[in-house]
Amino acid sequence: MEDLSLHILDIAQNSIAAEASRIEITIREDIRKDLLSIEITDNGAGLDSDTVSRVTDPFYTTRKTRDVGLGLALFNEAVESSNGNLTIKSQKGKGTKVKATFQFSNIDRRPMGNIGETLLVLIIGNPKISFSFLYQKNSKKFSFDTELIKNSINGHLQSSSENIRFIAGTLNDGLKNLGVSA
Secondary structure, eight states: OOSSHHHHHHHHHHHTTTOOOOOEEEEETTTTTTEEEEEEEOSSOOOOHHHHTTOOOTTTTTOOSSSSHHHHHHHHHHHHHOOEEEEEEETTTTTTEEEEEEEETTTOOOOOOOHHHHHHHHHHOOSSSEEEEEETTEEEEEEEHHOOOOHHTTOOOOOHHHHHHHHHHHHHHHHHHTTOOO
């Protein structure tokens, strides 16, 4: 996976598989501190400490359909190649928090990719899950929460073309106002 947005998609899919009802995605760029951080938190099934210690091993997976789990292993490789750090905190029955920090200026740091499209795919594809998104670039912020949208449209986030256009437009406008390509 060349783009960080695809790693975010993969981790969020793990959260969905863990039956999370809420997923929070936070991205922070701090140019002065030369730091990029990505944090994905969910309220899913969580992992025990033994599993947490093994999830970045490419030959370990909790899935029953295959013998390898490359998602977090590849993400960890992307983090380490850009002088970063990956931490995973989880509690069985409470959820999981994956946090990656990157040296922003590192030549090997992968590009963000189209985070707006990634979020749109997650939101439209999983209307029963609440997604919260925060992108902070230096002192500017953009936040988006599907619960606020659900409350304004009678509790249903249907995949109508009108809703898709509204969500896509809101994400794209918010990210463009930060100077992030959407």
